[in-house]
Amino acid sequence: LDVIRRVEPRVADAIAAEITDQRASLKLIASENYASPAVLLAMGNWLSDKYAEGTIGRRFYAGCRNVDTVEALAAEHARELFGADHAYVQPHSGIDANLVAFWAVLAQKVEAPALARAGARHVNDLTEADWSALRRELGDQRMLGMSLDAGGHLTHGFRPNISGKMFEQRSYGTDPATGLLDYDAVRAAAREFRPLILMAGYSAYPRKVNFRIMREIADEVGATLMVDMAHFAGLVAGKVFTGDFDPVPHANIVTTTTHKSLRGPRGGMVLCDEALAEHVDRGCPMVLGGPLPNVMAAKAVALAEARQPDFRTYAQRIVDNAAALAEGLTRRGAALVTGGTDNHLVLIDVTGYGLTGRQAEEALLDSGIVTNRNAVPRDPNGAWYTSGVRVGTPALTTRGLGTAEMDETADLIHTVLTAAEPGTTAAGAPSKAKYTLEPKIAESVAGRAADL
């Protein structure tokens, strides 16, 4: 930090403050974790200075032998860990990984047949008329994904995101009575809509998904099954999600982030079968520029860590802790979407506490508990204020907390949500954002949170 302080002390101060914040509060954001020192050091070094557009052994720049080494190691660890035919480790983020995957499927199923029809080897060889026709055909494709309020991600076809603009999109939700994914409803929607891509995966659905059934549905309608396992990749790596619940043997293409339950650097990755590999490897120049060699090095380190036996223990503890947290909350009277969890996250419906998600999130933050507000299915408060708070256990599990501490954590959350009251605007009208909470309650909870 002293080296940074000499150049820009405010940055050094922010880093130091962040370390304190992340240690003194309870980090319950389901998509966050604590990367190991080995991962952090692999990321912060001279590899960062290298340009390496292209793929391993086929770069558009000279002097890439060390980048080739780290990229090949990351890909090899990913293939071995997940049992995938092919791994592409260049995407800078989860969104980038999804973009690579979308365009790889479009290249395989739309562009390649169009080139074959025109007798061309490359898009540059197409006539202007054939090129226009291909661009229209690319724009006509469909995707079926989980709706945002049921727990899907904005890249799964949400209109404000590019995925909702690239594809004609339709979404499937969850059963209003149980909150669970209704496979018959997904099948019916797929039969009617005939998507190019059937998308599975989630950011806020607290249950497992049966990918064998999703593949059956995709095959029946001729769709490509794409699974975005960004949230639960660590549970797949740690062999908690196996058989029907492991997406890799069932999906045609799988994307993930590397920084959530997988506990690596911030970044993305694509796994796929052989048939898609050549298209996925064109991620650069299709939608990516130069990869981040330092981050690929950190991915290699994190994936090597995830191949160690103790990562399986870690993954099992994540779900045990989430179950204990859900149980502790339910016992105290909290309402949980789907009534519980069988993955790493719990979605609390805070309407029973008389709060919006925004009020609950702020009250918890002021009490040393970091969460994020999240829509619940058919949320009356919309995606900004919401009616839910999402909590997850990957980070606290890394810190060594166990099921007893999860019960204490449930008590802290329930104490704050019970004590917080909706606030009013300056003009005295009811506010969806403001809340009141007695400072002594916030202080006492923050003290107990710091002790954990």
Ligand code: PLP
């Ligand atoms: N996919 C899912 C399911 C996610 O939950 C997220 C992030 O929250 C992403 C993709 C996007 O990842 P990133 O923030 O790295 O772009």
